[in-house]
Amino acid sequence: MNLTFRQLKIFEVVARRLSYTRAAEELHLSQPAVSMQIKQLEENVGLPLFEQLGRKIYLTEAGQEMYHYSRSIAQQVEEAEEVLEQLKGLSAGRLEITVATTANAFATRMLSRFSRKYEGSTVSLDVTNREHLLRQLAENEKDIAIMGRPPEDADLVIEPFAENPLVVVAAPDHPLVGQQPIPLYTLQQQTFVVRELGSGTRTAMQRFFAEHNLSITSSMEMNENEAIKQAVQAGMGLGIVSRHTIELELETKRLLILDVEDFPIMRHWYLVHRKEKRLSPITRAFKDFVLSEGRNLISQLP
Numbered sequence: 452m453n454l455t456f457r458q459l460k461i462f463e464v465v466a467r468r469l470s471y472t473r474a475a476e477e478l479h480l481s482q483p484a485v486s487m488q489i490k491q492l493e494e495n496v497g498l499p500l501f502e503q504l505g506r507k508i509y510l511t512e513a514g515q516e517m518y519h520y521s522r523s524i525a526q527q528v529e530e531a532e533e534v535l536e537q538l539k540g541l542s543a544g545r546l547e548i549t550v551a552t553t554a555n556a557f558a559t560r561m562l563s564r565f566s567r568k569y570e571g572s573t574v575s576l577d578v579t580n581r582e583h584l585l586r587q588l589a590e591n592e593k594d595i596a597i598m599g600r601p602p603e604d605a606d607l608v609i610e611p612f613a614e615n616p617l618v619v620v621a622a623p624d625h626p627l628v629g630q631q632p633i634p635l636y637t638l639q640q641q642t643f644v645v646r647e648l649g650s651g652t653r654t655a656m657q658r659f660f661a662e663h664n665l666s667i668t669s670s671m672e673m674n675e676n677e678a679i680k681q682a683v684q685a686g687m688g689l690g691i692v693s694r695h696t697i698e699l700e701l702e703t704k705r706l707l708i709l710d711v712e713d714f715p716i717m718r719h720w721y722l723v724h725r726k727e728k729r730l731s732p733i734t735r736a737f738k739d740f741v742l743s744e745g746r747n748l749i750s751q752l753p
């Protein structure tokens with residue numbers, strides 16, 4: 452059989468519309484051109500594909516078989532075109548992302564893996580606190596965010612992709628190091644270096660202590676995890692931070708995790724975007740990437 456894709460395409464339209472005239476209109480061809488292609492196709496196939504009864508045309512049995520295959524071929528080609536279009540969009544795409552301060556511990560690593568996969572795409576990354584990040588989404592300044600659980604909001608799509616344990620850290624020479632388990636109430640006698648108001652870590656910490664009827668003392672407030680780690684190492688108090696921010700300090704033993712009762716406080720990381728936001732191909736690709744590989748990437752932190 453020596454049929455061409457053009458013949459199949461024309462056949463698919465004639466078979467769907469059961470009219471040479473309407474098919475010719477849809478294909479922007481003349482009616483004789485359409486009839487000619489069908490005639491050649493029938494010759495190639497060696498069987499009649501249509502029969503004419505009165506002024507109407509009908510598919511023969513061979514025509515029905517051919518229609519089944521021509522439809523699925525046309526759909527496949529359409530799908531291939533769509534995928535290729537998306538890839539064009541991906542390689543030239545720009546990802547506008549904003550992440551919570553703590554998520555920066557793994558965001559750069561995640562983005563570098565992603566960019567390697569989608570060469571040609573560019574990324575604009577903002578690292579900011581939770582309140583500002585929510586405003587950026589609301590005002591359509593950023594397409595997608597990585598953050599701790601956002602407030603309930605019907606306008607947001609919120610998808611978890613990894614756990615985020617908050618732990619109590621201390622300098623290696625802190626008197627509580629080595630005690631285990633440390634009763635929770637002991638923390639009331641300690642001083643803490645804490646994150647700023649508006650931080651997800653701070654909110655989770657406050658909620659946790661309120662639920663356990665404890666009030667703790669803070670000596671200092673800082674808006675960066677790096678600063679908290681430095682202050683804790685310098686002996687200014689205990690810190691409560693995401694475990695994802697201290698891998699290096701644990702490895703070099705500059706900080707230790709205290710074995711406190713009821714810890715860690717288990718939070719999660721979420722991908723968040725506005726419901727009505729039409730995600731660009733690159734943003735959709737990033738979302739799929741994080742949902743499928745994010746958890747693994749975080750667990751491989753150095």
Ligand code: PGA
Nearest residue numbers: 551552553599650651652
């Ligand atoms: P944070 O965010 O850096 O604002 O604390 C992390 C979180 O929400 O858990």
